Amino acid sequence: MKKYSKFITSLFLIAAILAGCISSRPMETLAAEPDTMEVHFLDVGQGDSTLITCGDHAMLIDAGDDSKGTTIQNYLKKQKVDKLDYLVLTHPDADHIGGAPVIITKFKINKVFVSNYEKDNKTYQKLIQSLDDKRLKYVTPDVGAQYTLGTATITFLAPNDEYDNPNDSSIALLVQNGDNRFLFTGDAGEDAEEDILENGLDISADVYHAGHHGSKTSTSEDFFEAVNPSCAVISCEEGNSYGHPHAQTLNTFRTNKVKVYRTDEDGTIIATSDGKKITFNVPPSETWKAGEPTGSAAASPKTSSAKASSKPKEQSVPSSTNETVQSSKQEEAVAAPETPAAPEQPKEAAPASEAVQEPQAQDTQGLTYVLNVKTMKFHRPTCGSLPTTNRQDSTDSRDTIISQGYVPCKKCKP
Template sequence: MFKKILIFSLIVTLLFSLAGCSLDTTNFNQVQSETQNSTVQSKDGILKVYFIDVGQGDSIFIESPDGKTMLIDAGVPEMGKKVVDYIKSLGVKKIDILVGTHPHEDHIGGMDYVINNFDIGKFYMPKVTTNTKTFEYVLNAAKNKGLKIDVAKAGVSLDLGPEISAKMIAPNGTKYDDLNEYSAVIKLNYGDTSFLFTGDAEAESEKEMINQGYDLKSDVLKIGHHGSYTSTTAAFLDAVDPEYAVISCGKGNDYGHPHSVTLKKLKARNIPVYRTDECGTIVATSDGHSVSFNVKPGDYVPGQRN
């Protein structure tokens, strides 16, 4: 058993060393996807962010105006095929940047399936390991495809084209008691609009980001840890000051996500909340000046999930 764990750890080291809603038809632009050189063509200055409904988990797909693509997380193992099929339905053949925010099953569970079904450019995960089969499957998929794993950490810049600024602003530390705090957090700017993708980052990481003096202000905040009370502190929410909030969670999940404490904070600030358990897949569109959504918050109608 010790020998097996030792071999597993060596593999990890080697890899790192290579190192309620209704349709909003007013604002929703139907996806028109064509491919060129294995990437999506420019959408006339349009950035699209797809918060894919993967139940109790996270998966966010991004298409930049220059046709570059990024996938952040891929849900639980059972959702791998759904994520792949959804992205392929957009006409995408290559994922330029793949990010596993942290090694929990509801974030990287479907990632091996993604790796096996797409041409992958850069692949990032934080430098932390777990002894789970899910994590092992992802490492093996990367190894079998000859993919190097780059370390996800604060300060890493991501190439989504000259019109986009995308940078990791967490994790800022190297040792945490909770795996969630290792979450890769990405700030994306396009023109006058901005998005903050937080994975499952909790209070400790949020405090570090504030103390680092990062510009956290964002139009759209992907709420941390599926709306848990352990994330989205008042200080962090004040620093981000979002116009919109998106929560990725499963309907009737066993964790009670999103928690009422978090929802009350958002309501007190009059921030519209888009939830995948109510809306299904949520598509945010930016022209560089404003952000629109394919659904309306708080108007969930049964049968309209994507």
């Protein structure tokens, strides 16, 4: 009987397809249906560690300091994670890699990504030793390279250069599940943010893991505008000596109605994405409480503003225990799930400029340089990192442009 009805169903389907009244859409939908993705912003005190699971795949971004290795190990076990598709160590500062040797020793790991900045200290040596002991290879990801994590796609955005400091050398990545986009930038500062903007990849995100624990050296205005998040998560420890998060960063979030979640107030924060909407396990913070640097960090003269806006008036932001964020990135996201990247074959970023250069010779007579009126950089018209927004074509001389305050692009060196 069952067999018979199945047969009838098949007949009906074939007839229907022939008649053109249904497309093959149901099958496509099945294949592209995003799995549930969970992003766990672990409370590791002053440091970063984020576990992302999607279906039965998992990745860890950073591993807190060396006192947190076992805490993270236990958390992963509780989540029934016994192997990691990827371990991403954004940069070699102790609050990001200190706990990594425990994770490397205790878990099966498929791929390890590290920054191109190397440190000459014990914490770093311990990390490399643990990787070597496990015979794990580690590479710095190419900007634009994509990997899959279940139904989610990871796109690497940085490092874009070799910097003289570990923070700017941070790996940055965007993780997209269905329409939902999460951005991680490690401790990248303004220079590195600028270079991320310059590479022209889409960095808009629903959830922004605030750069450098909410420090004012990150989340520059231009960068924030491009990310345009509806939620921000800040990983820091209550009463940390660095004064994280900074009042300036909190202000940016507050003025732009970004919901803020903080590990120093709520402990581990979990965001769940079904591909359409994102739900948090806690309501957003409404304290807008800036950190107050103490000890050597307090020597900075610019810390008074932190106190000034420590306790601003309550602003009515509706909150409930399960905050839901509708993805605002519908249009861009539609195409994303259709091009899942093969895990072992990272796609290189297409040299962004090729298509742009040729036609310019024709219709822009006398074009000398291309300006970015926001970042105040100028480029040769043939540069691979021409701005897509805030662009202004110039026919002026190099000297004139420099006298207007523009600085030459580091890549095309005009």
